Amino acid sequence: QKEVEQDPGPLSVPEGAIVSLNCTYSNSAFQYFMWYRQYSRKGPELLMYTYSSGNKEDGRFTAQVDKSSKYISLFIRDSQPSDSATYLCAMSDSGGSYIPTFGRGTSLIVHP
Amino acid sequence: ETGVTQSPTHLIKTRGQQVTLRCSSQSGHNTVSWYQQALGQGPQFIFQYYREEENGRGNFPPRFSGLQFPNYSSELNVNALELDDSALYLCASSPYVGTGGTEAFFGQGTRLTVV
Numbered sequence: 001q002k003e004v005e006q007d008p009g010p011l012s013v014p015e016g017a018i019v020s021l022n023c024t025y026s027n028s029a030f031q032y033f034m035w036y037r038q039y040s041r042k043g044p045e046l047l048m049y050t051y052s053s054g055n056k057e058d059g060r061f062t063a064q065v066d067k068s069s070k071y072i073s074l075f076i077r078d079s080q081p082s083d084s085a086t087y088l089c090a091m092s093d094s095g096g097s098y099i100p101t102f103g104r105g106t107s108l109i110v111h112p
Numbered sequence: 113e114t115g116v117t118q119s120p121t122h123l124i125k126t127r128g129q130q131v132t133l134r135c136s137s138q139s140g141h142n143t144v145s146w147y148q149q150a151l152g153q154g155p156q157f158i159f160q161y162y163r164e165e166e167n168g169r170g171n172f173p174p175r176f177s178g179l180q181f182p183n184y185s186s187e188l189n190v191n192a193l194e195l196d197d198s199a200l201y202l203c204a205s206s207p208y209v210g211t212g213g214t215e216a217f218f219g220q221g222t223r224l225t226v227v
Contacts, residue, residue, distance in 0.1 A: 008152065034213050043116075043202050043218030044155065088154050092213050099145070099168055100213030102154030 003027050006089055006103030015112050019076040023089035023103045026070065030091040033065050034100060035074045038086045047074070047087075051094075079110045116205050118219035125193050125226050133188040133222045135203030143167070143206040144186040145216065146178060150199045161186055162209040190224075198226045 006023045013019055021035075031052055036044035050056045053067045062075040072091075076083055086107050090100040117136045125131050137144050143162045147155035157170035161180035175191040184205070190197060200223050204216040 004154075006154070032214055041220075041223075043204075043220045045218065046214070046216060049214045090154075090213050098210045098213070099157050099160065099170070100216070102156075104152065104154045 001026060003101050004089065004091060004103040007106055008104055010107040010109055012109045012111065013079055015079060015081060015110055017079050017110070019079050019083070019108060019110075021074040021076075021087050021089075021106050021108070023072050023091075024070055025072070025091055027091070027093070027101075028067075028070070029093040030101075031094040032092045032098075032100070033063070033072050034090040034092075035061075035063055036088040036090060036102075038088060038105065040085075044088055076108075079108075081110050081112055084108060084110050116203060116217050116219035118201075118203050118222050120222060121220065122223045123225070125224065127193055127195060127226055129193050130189065130191045131193060131224060133190075133201050133203075133224070135186045135188070135205075135219055137184045137186065137203075137205035138217050141205035141207050141217070142184050143209045143211075144180055144184065145204045145206070146186070146188045147202040147204065148172075148197075148199045149202055149221070155202055158188070160209070167209055193226045195226050198224060200224075 034049040035047045038044040064073045086105040088105040089103040092100040145160040146158040149155045159169040200221040203219045
């Protein structure tokens with residue numbers, strides 16, 4: 001079992017839909033939870049991160065962390081075709097190496 | 113403020129050869145991490161450099177080596193290339209060590225193909 005599990009998709013939605021992207025993890029030491037967006041042939045770009053549990057909102061994006069279930073989510077409201085990309089979750093601990101462990105990414109396609 | 117730049121963008125090498133990939137970190141950043149991203153997979157941590165010293169290494173063999181220079185730019189060297197080394201190699205710079213990926217800025221990557 002991998003430390004971080006993420007469904008690769010693809011996830012195809014119509015423009016304007018609410019998108020839910022999820023990851024599960026097994027390492028209870030993870031404290032930082034990140035979401036990156038990666039467009040084709042580009043490097044990942046950090047969207048947002050949360051520390052420990054709770055929610056965080058940034059514009060159309062909301063990140064949620066449920067440490068009791070070892071489950072994190074990224075919600076995208078009013079999805080746009082420009083949101084079409086691969087979304088990578090990543091996690092790291094705060095008492096060790098701080099090196100993030102990435103999921104394999106979920107491919108999102110938002111069609112007009 | 114300049115971003116993270118990597119060179120070259122694409123590279124084709126023959127099995128058994130050696131390759132050097134380069135990364136210029138973002139201005140003001142002293143920590144550089146290298147990742148390997150195989151097709152359809154997430155980035156896998158190779159190693160990190162902080163102030164010219166290796167500061168952590170992932171599960172990669174010794175034929176993967178690196179350097180960081182006084183200006184904080186970095187190189188990744190891979191010896192005795194294997195077909196499985198074909199991947200996108202990503203460099204990420206951070207303003208300081210221990211940010212846990214929360215302050216990592218990635219370059220566009222170098223696409224290495226080993227034939």
